[in-house]
Every structure is written in structure tokens, then in C-alpha cells.
Amino acid sequence: MLSAVETREPALPWRLRSDLQIQEADSSVVATWTIKDPLRLTYFYAAAEEMVFLNLLDGRTSLNGILNQLRQQFPESEFSAENLRQFLLSAVNGGLLRACVPGHSYRLNEIRKRQLSQATLRRMLSLLTHRFRGIDPTPILNVLDRTIGWIFQIRCMIAGVMFCTLAASMVVARHAQLESELPGISSLFTATNLPMLALSILFVKILHEFGHGLTCRHYGGECHELGLLVVGFMPLLYCDVSDSWLQQDRRKRMLVSAAGIGTELFLAAAFAMLWTVSRHGFLHTFFLNVMIVTSLNTVLVNGNPLLKYDGYYVVSDWLGIPNLAGESRAAAIAVFDRVVLGFSGTLLTRRSSGMHWAMATYGAASMVYRVLVMTTLLWFMYATLKAWHLESLTSVLVVSVAAGLVIAAVRGIRERTRVASSSPEQRRRAIIGLGVVGSLLLIALFVPFPYSVEAPFTLTPGVSSPIYAVEDGAIEPQVSAGKVILAGDLIAVLENAALESAVTQARGDFLVAKARAAALATQRSISSQVASALPAAEKAVLAREARLAKLLQKEQNLTVISPIGGTVFSSRNRPRPRTQLQEGLGWFGEPLNPEVRSVWITRQTLLCWVGTEKDLRAFCLLPQEDIEIINDGAAVTLTFASLPAAAVAGRVSQRKTIPETSVDRELIANRMVSVIPETNRPGETLFGVAVSLVPDSANSIPPLYSSGYAKIRCAPASLASRVWRFVCHTFTFQ
Numbered sequence: 001m002l003s004a005v006e007t008r009e010p011a012l013p014w015r016l017r018s019d020l021q022i023q024e025a026d027s028s029v030v031a032t033w034t035i036k037d038p039l040r041l042t043y044f045y046a047a048a049e050e051m052v053f054l055n056l057l058d059g060r061t062s063l064n065g066i067l068n069q070l071r072q073q074f075p076e077s078e079f080s081a082e083n084l085r086q087f088l089l090s091a092v093n094g095g096l097l098r099a100c101v102p103g104h105s106y107r108l109n110e111i112r113k114r115q116l117s118q119a120t121l122r123r124m125l126s127l128l129t130h131r132f133r134g135i136d137p138t139p140i141l142n143v144l145d146r147t148i149g150w151i152f153q154i155r156c157m158i159a160g161v162m163f164c165t166l167a168a169s170m171v172v173a174r175h176a177q178l179e180s181e182l183p184g185i186s187s188l189f190t191a192t193n194l195p196m197l198a199l200s201i202l203f204v205k206i207l208h209e210f211g212h213g214l215t216c217r218h219y220g221g222e223c224h225e226l227g228l229l230v231v232g233f234m235p236l237l238y239c240d241v242s243d244s245w246l247q248q249d250r251r252k253r254m255l256v257s258a259a260g261i262g263t264e265l266f267l268a269a270a271f272a273m274l275w276t277v278s279r280h281g282f283l284h285t286f287f288l289n290v291m292i293v294t295s296l297n298t299v300l301v302n303g304n305p306l307l308k309y310d311g312y313y314v315v316s317d318w319l320g321i322p323n324l325a326g327e328s329r330a331a332a333i334a335v336f337d338r339v340v341l342g343f344s345g346t347l348l349t350r351r352s353s354g355m356h357w358a359m360a361t362y363g364a365a366s367m368v369y370r371v372l373v374m375t376t377l378l379w380f381m382y383a384t385l386k387a388w389h390l391e392s393l394t395s396v397l398v399v400s401v402a403a404g405l406v407i408a409a410v411r412g413i414r415e416r417t418r419v420a421s422s423s424p425e426q427r428r429r430a431i432i433g434l435g436v437v438g439s440l441l442l443i444a445l446f447v448p449f450p451y452s453v454e455a456p457f458t459l460t461p462g463v464s465s466p467i468y469a470v471e472d473g474a475i476e477p478q479v480s481a482g483k484v485i486l487a488g489d490l491i492a493v494l495e496n497a498a499l500e501s502a503v504t505q506a507r508g509d510f511l512v513a514k515a516r517a518a519a520l521a522t523q524r525s526i527s528s529q530v531a532s533a534l535p536a537a538e539k540a541v542l543a544r545e546a547r548l549a550k551l552l553q554k555e556q557n558l559t560v561i562s563p564i565g566g567t568v569f570s571s572r573n574r575p576r577p578r579t580q581l582q583e584g585l586g587w588f589g590e591p592l593n594p595e596v597r598s599v600w601i602t603r604q605t606l607l608c609w610v611g612t613e614k615d616l617r618a619f620c621l622l623p624q625e626d627i628e629i630i631n632d633g634a635a636v637t638l639t640f641a642s643l644p645a646a647a648v649a650g651r652v653s654q655r656k657t658i659p660e661t662s663v664d665r666e667l668i669a670n671r672m673v674s675v676i677p678e679t680n681r682p683g684e685t686l687f688g689v690a691v692s693l694v695p696d697s698a699n700s701i702p703p704l705y706s707s708g709y710a711k712i713r714c715a716p717a718s719l720a721s722r723v724w725r726f727v728c729h730t731f732t733f734q
């Protein structure tokens with residue numbers, strides 16, 4: 001019987017490679033075999049049935065022949081030829097089999113070509129990560145295991161968990177302090193702080209990897225590689241503990257995977273403690289920094305099972321599904337096939353339907369999350385490089401990653417539709433499904449929705465006249481800020497003794513010259529000598545008169561008078577200088593403040609503004625890409641830093657078309673706008689937008705020159721147009 005079948009059906013021309021190291025793994029969940037490829041140092045898992053199938057491959061038996069033998073050995077399992085064919089394909093792709101019949105090289109070639117193109121794709125996707133082999137850490141790990149191996153005792157682990165809980169509750173108790181200090185964190189990402197940040201991450205990562213290595217060594221595993229992994233531009237250490245895959249005890253394997261997470265959480269707890277007990281300063285910020293980096297990394301990246309890092313391997317081992325990523329992706333694709341394409345053939349029935357749906361959800365979530373992480377990483381790199389004006393460097397990366405994603409999506413869909421295009425009915429159903437999904441996507445992309453941009457602002461006097469000191473002098477203020485005055489009212493009197501004595505001197509000189517000229521005029525008939533001296537004397541009179549008039553004008557300028565009526569607004573508070581002031585020279589505070597009496601004011605100093613009381617303006621600074629989408633009259637919500645709970649309404653009244661050359665001191669001091677160091681020039685091109693406050697809400701307005709963030713409502717825009725606008729502004733290839 002069997003031989004008759006074999007004559008009609010071709011034999012499977014594959015055989016299991018004899019050099020593979022095959023070992024029975026922990027059997028508490030599913031009977032699983034571990035297959036180690038010593039050449040490529042890769043690992044595979046196989047269920048009992050799959051292992052028997054691989055062993056049955058001898059290059060002579062046909063697929064149906066093997067199927068019959070399997071059914072005899074596992075009467076309770078369901079096998080289909082399609083299932084076996086798929087598993088065979090994955091074993092061939094995985095390099096577990098060798099071809100034993102000549103003439104099959106064309107197939108091998110095809111597979112190799114496919115693998116190669118997949119590898120290219122993977123390389124494009126992983127342009128962000130590079131791996132460099134490093135050192136063998138075994139001697140260090142042996143010493144560590146001898147000295148601190150006791151930490152693996154169960155009571156030490158319980159103490160560690162309690163320590164982390166205690167630290168977490170301490171941070172929660174101080175959440176208000178944490179919130180107030182978090183804005184300072186953004187300053188850690190500035191160019192000057194990046195080396196410090198990189199150092200702290202490196203420090204955390206070294207401990208993380210030694211955590212893995214030590215755990216692996218402690219439980220008898222080998223760890224022969226400690227290398228460097230470059231993610232983005234951030235070098236990270238890695239520790240090759242893949243030997244722990246051969247570890248029999250699933251629990252120990254999970255501990256090796258979880259060691260990195262444990263180390264980072266412990267560091268987060270330790271640095272949280274240090275943060276709570278330290279005072280403000282460099283170290284305090286550093287502690288907070290390490291605490292945030294480690295906990296965010298654990299939650300978002302390393303401990304997150306959606307990415308294939310430590311958290312994933314813990315979950316995968318815990319569930320007993322070695323190929324969790326591949327299986328869940330297959331499950332997600334199967335759901336896509338079934339729901340969108342109406343194709344029902346690809347669903348493998350190895351797991352319960354609840355488990356299948358859970359894995360499909362997990363698979364889809366991890367795909368979306370990976371794209372999100374990649375986008376965030378690119379965005380972060382862009383923002384970092386932008387500070388150094390190197391943002392065009394990111395464009396190469398963005399283009400390659402985006403191209404990789406698009407190619408992967410198109411290839412996937414083409415592959416799925418090829419599977420589905422077996423019958424016309426099937427094809428129709430698939431086209432309808434894709435059409436519905438496509439139109440839903442288009443709606444999501446092109447339906448406009450309102451949104452707003454945020455910009456820092458300072459509160460300034462609106463349409464007001466600036467009043468400057470025209471001459472140098474010691475000030476005697478005559479009004480104070482907030483007073484209502486009339487046109488012609490006195491604002492301040494400046495006293496300048498030198499100028500006054502110069503006036504007196506000039507007046508004396510003029511009188512002397514005038515007297516001399518008059519005397520000469522009466523005597524000119526007596527002597528010709530006198531007559532010839534007269535023109536010079538008259539000239540001197542004119543010159544001295546002009547000088548006197550000029551000085552008198554200056555003297556008059558010492559009295560500062562308001563040209564218009566209105567409310568007096570104070571000018572900016574001048575900061576106290578770092579060096580001690582000399583008596584009577586230099587000043588700080590507001591010039592019209594009565595306490596600033598008799599200090600020396602130099603000419604061109606802004607004394608105050610005079611305008612109408614309700615006419616205040618918030619002056620916002622926006623980058624070019626934002627200013628283009630803001631309309632005059634757009635609604636604005638102003639939130640002052642000093643009054644975060646109360647928002648003030650306003651409207652855009654003016655948009656500047658020339659970039660601002662200086663940034664207000666308040667915005668620099670509060671680190672709301674980055675400037676070129678040691679200057680007040682903005683670090684990027686910024687445009688000013690004046691926002692007039694809506695009158696009836698102007699009751700509870702903080703003092704002038706308060707700062708905050710303005711939320712400016714923009715015209716509704718679709719997701720696609722926003723992305724397009726962003727891309728256009730990011731990649732202006734100039």
C-alpha cells in the first residue's frame with residue numbers, strides 16, 4: 001500500500017541536518033524540543049509532533065506517507081497535508097534541512113533569493129540598529145557570582161520587590177514635586193546635556209547587561225559575548241545570553257530574561273530614594289534623570305512585551321509559546337485574511353479560539369506599537385539634530401524607514417491577495433474587503449478636524465506709547481505704574497548737575513561775549529583795530545548763543561512729560577546685577593518705582609508705557625510652519641505660568657512677517673524658548689504673533705511681562721495635510 005502511494009507521489013527531498021544540537025526543553029507547558037544551529041547560532045523550538053515529523057524526513061518518503069505515520073503515532077492529533085507543508089516550508093526557510101536530491105537546487109535558489117530580499121528589507125527596517133561584537137565577560141561574571149551570588153536567594157528577591165514598592169510609594173507621595181520638576185527634564189535633552197544623558201544611559205545599560213549575564217552564569221548558562229548595539233545614535237551594550245534558551249528550567253530561563261528589567265527597576269528605586277533625599281542641584285536633576293530614564297525604558301521599551309526585548313521573552317516563556325511573535329503575527333494575518341479578504345483557509349487550529357483572538361490582538365498591537373516606536377525614535381533624533389542644525393541627516397533615515405514600511409505593507413497585501421485569488425468569487429470578496437478598509441483609511445486620512453498649536457508668550461502693553469529718558473540723569477519719579485494721567489502730565493524729573501553747571505557756564509560765556517561785542521560796537525569809531533575785531537566778537541556771540549540754546553534744550557529734556565493721556569504701565573523689571581553696584585551708579589528694578597529714587601538713568605532707557613488699561617497683548621513666538629496656518633482673529637486660550645488654573649481668552653490681532661531677532665528675557669529665563677547661548681537671539685526662526693485679550697475676561701490678569709503658553713486654534717486640517725505640511729517643512733532641501 002505504502003509503496004504504491006509513493007510511486008505516484010514525489011518523495012520529499014529533505015533531510016534533517018545531522019549537525020544540529022537537539023535537546024528536550026522544559027515540558028511543563030507543551031512538549032517542546034530546542035534545536036540549536038551551531039553554525040548560525042540560532043535557536044528553534046519544535047513541538048513533539050513537529051520533531052517526529054522532522055525525524056521522519058529521510059529523502060525517500062512522500063508527504064502522504066509521513067502523514068500516515070504521524071497519524072499512527074499521534075492518533076489524538078489532527079494533521080492536514082497543508083499544515084505539514086507549511087511547517088516544512090518554515091523548516092526549510094529556517095535552514096534546519098538539507099536537500100538530498102540533486103535538481104532541487106532551483107528551489108533552494110528561490111528560497112535563498114526570497115530570504116535575501118527579506119534580509120534586505122529587514123536591514124532597511126533596522127537601519128536604526130547596528131550590532132558590534134565585543135568581549136567575553138565570563139571571568140568577570142565568575143567573580144561577580146562568587147561575591148554577590150547571594151542576591152538570587154528568594155528572601156533577597158522579596159526584599160528587592162519591597163524596596164521597589166517603598167520607593168514607588170515615596171515618589172507617589174511626592175507627585176506634586178515630581179510634576180513641578182518634570183519641565184526641567186526637557187532641558188536634559190539640550191545639546192549641552194546630551195553627553196551627561198548618554199553617560200547615565202550607558203551606566204544603566206552596563207548594569208542591565210551584567211544583570212542578564214550574572215543571572216545566566218548563576219544558573220549554569222554560558223555567556224561569551226558582551227557587545228555594543230547602536231540604536232539610533234545611542235550606543236548600548238548587549239549581552240548574548242541566548243545559551244539560556246537551552247536551559248531546562250523554564251522558571252530560570254524567565255529569570256535570565258527578567259534580570260535586565262529587575263536591575264533597571266532596582267536602579268529606578270534607588271535613584272528615586274536619592275532624589276527624594278537630595279536638595280536641588282546638579283545631582284538632584286541627575287537622580288531624577290536616571291529614575292525617569294530607567295522607569296520609562298522599562299514601561300515603554302525593554303519591559304514592554306509588545307517589543308521583542310526582555311519583557312517579550314518573559315511573557316513568551318511564561319505562556320509557554322516559544323515563537324510568540326511569529327505565531328501572533330500569523331494569527332493577526334489570519335484574522336485579516338478572514339475578516340477583510342474573506343479567506344478561511346489559513347487559520348491554524350492548534351490553539352483555542354479565545355487564545356487565537358488574544359494572540360491576533362497582541363500581534364496587531366505589537367505591529368502598530370513597533371511603527372509608533374520607530375516614528376518616535378525618528379522624531380526624537382530629528383528634534384535633537386535640529387538643535388545642531390543637522391536635521392537634514394534624519395531625512396535619509398526617514399525616507400529609508402518609510403520606504404521599508406511601505407514595501408513591507410505592499411508585499412504583504414500582494415502576497416495575501418495572491419493566496420486569495422484562487423477563485424473569481426474569492427477575488428470579488430477580497431476586493432470588496434480591501435475596498436472597505438481602504439475607504440475607511442482614506443476617511444481617517446482626509447477628513448479635516450480642528451486642532452491647535454501651542455506657543456510661549458509674554459504679556460506686553462498693547463497699543464501704548466513708550467516713554468524714554470532722553471538725557472542722562474538721576475531720576476525723581478513723579479507718577480507710579482497704574483496711575484491714569486493726562487497729556488502733558490509730568491512723569492519724571494531727571495537731575496543732572498553736570499548739565500546744569502554747563503548751562504550756567506554757557507549762559508555766563510554768552511553774556512560775557514555779548515557784553516564784549518557791545519563794548520566793541522561802541523568803541524569801533526575810535527580805533528580801526530577795534531573795528532576789525534568786531535566781526536570775530538559777533539561770531540563768538542552767535543556761537544555761544546547756539547551752544548546755550550542747545551544746552552537749554554537738553555536741560556528741558558530732563559523733565560519727562562507724557563505726550564498722551566492714559567494709564568502708566570511699568571517697563572520691564574531690570575534684574576539685579578551679579579556684581580555689587582557702585583553708589584549712585586547703575587540700578588535694578590523698575591525705573592518709576594519710588595524706591596528707585598535718585599538712581600542714575602542713562603539716555604534711551606524705557607521709563608514706562610502710556611496706553612489704555614484694557615489694551616494688553618500677549619506676544620507669542622511661533623515657528624514658520626505654525627504661523628502659516630494661523631488666521632487673524634483666531635481664538636486663543638492663554639495660560640499663565642503663575643496662574644495655571646485660570647485661562648484667559650484672546651484673539652490673534654497681528655502676525656509679523658519678519659522673523660524676531662530677540663527673545664524676551666522672561667521666556668529665556670523660564671526656558672520656554674531656546675536661544676543661541678550668551679545672546680537673546682532665538683535658536684530657530686521664530687515669528688511674532690500679537691494676541692489681544694478679550695476685554696470681559698481681563699479681570700484676573702497677572703502683572704505685565706508674565707509668561708505662559710498660548711493655545712491658538714487653527715483652521716481644521718486633515719491628518720494627511722498635517723503630515724504633508726510637516727514633511728514639507730522638515731525636508732526643505734535647500
Ligand SMILES: [Zn+2]
Pocket residue numbers: 208212260261302310
Ligand atoms: Zn535586557
